[in-house]
Amino acid sequence: MTPSAPSAQGPSGPGAVDVPAVLACRSLIVLRKRADFLQAASARRQGTAGFMLQARKRAEGEAGADTIRVGFTCSKKIGNAVARNRAKRRLREIARLGLAQKGMPGWDYVLVGRPNATIARNFADLQADLDRALTQIHADRKVATP
Numbered sequence: 112m113t114p115s116a117p118s119a120q121g122p123s124g125p126g127a128v129d130v131p132a133v134l135a136c137r138s139l140i141v142l143r144k145r146a147d148f149l150q151a152a153s154a155r156r157q158g159t160a161g162f163m164l165q166a167r168k169r170a171e172g173e174a175g176a177d178t179i180r181v182g183f184t185c186s187k188k189i190g191n192a193v194a195r196n197r198a199k200r201r202l203r204e205i206a207r208l209g210l211a212q213k214g215m216p217g218w219d220y221v222l223v224g225r226p227n228a229t230i231a232r233n234f235a236d237l238q239a240d241l242d243r244a245l246t247q248i249h250a251d252r253k254v255a256t257p
Contacts, residue, residue: 138178138179139178139179139180139181139206139207139210139211139214140178140179140180140181141180141181141182141183142180142181142182142219142221143182147180147182147219148182148184148221150167150219151165151166151167151182151219151220151221152165152221153167154166154167154168155167155248157244157247157248158244159240159241159243159244160225160228160232160236160240161225161228161229161232161236161237161240162202162222162223162224162225162228162229162237162240163222163223163225164220164221164222164223164241164244164245164248165220165221165223166218166219166220166221166248167218167219168215168217168218169217169218169219176216176217177216177217178216178217179210179211179214179215179216179217179218179220180218180219180220181206181210181214181219181220181221181222182219182220182221182222183199183202183203183206183221183222183224184199184221184222184223184224185198185199185202185223185224185229186224188226189224189225189226189229189230190226190230194230195224197230198224198229198230199224201229201230201234201237202222202224202229204234205222205234205237205238205241206220206222206241208238209238209241209242209245210241210245213241213242213245214245215249222241
C-alpha cells in the first residue's frame with residue numbers, strides 16, 4: 112500500500128480519509144432482478160428534468176434492512192448503446208454521490224434515464240435533481256381528510 116492510500120482500518124497517516132460512521136454502515140447494492148425493478152416501478156415515482164426516480168420501501172421481512180439498493184435503466188429512446196451507456200454512467204455517479212448520504216436504508220431506488228436530458232443536462236443539475244427527488248419521495252404523504 113502506498114503511503115497516500117486511505118487505510119481500511121480508519122485514518123492513520125498522511126492522506127487517510129475519515130469516513131463518517133453513518134456512511135460506513137450504509138452500502139449500495141445494485142438491483143439485478145427484473146422483479147425488483149417491477150416492484151419499484153409500481154411504488155412511488157418522482158420525475159425530474161434529468162431522470163425519473165422510482166422508489167419503494169422494502170417490507171420488514173425482506174433481507175438487507177440496513178442497505179440501500181439501486182437500479183439503473185435507459186430505454187432505446189435515449190439512443191444507441193453508446194448513448195445509453197453514457198446515460199447510465201452519469202446516473203450511477205449521481206447515485207454513488209447522493210444516495211449514500213440522502214438515501215434511506217431499507218429502500219429500493221431505480222433511476223430511469225430520459226431522452227435528450229440525462230446526457231445533455233449539467234452534472235451539478237442532475238445532482239440537484241436527485242436531492243429534490245429524494246426529498247419529495249421521503250416527504251410525509253398524508254391524505255387530508257375533508
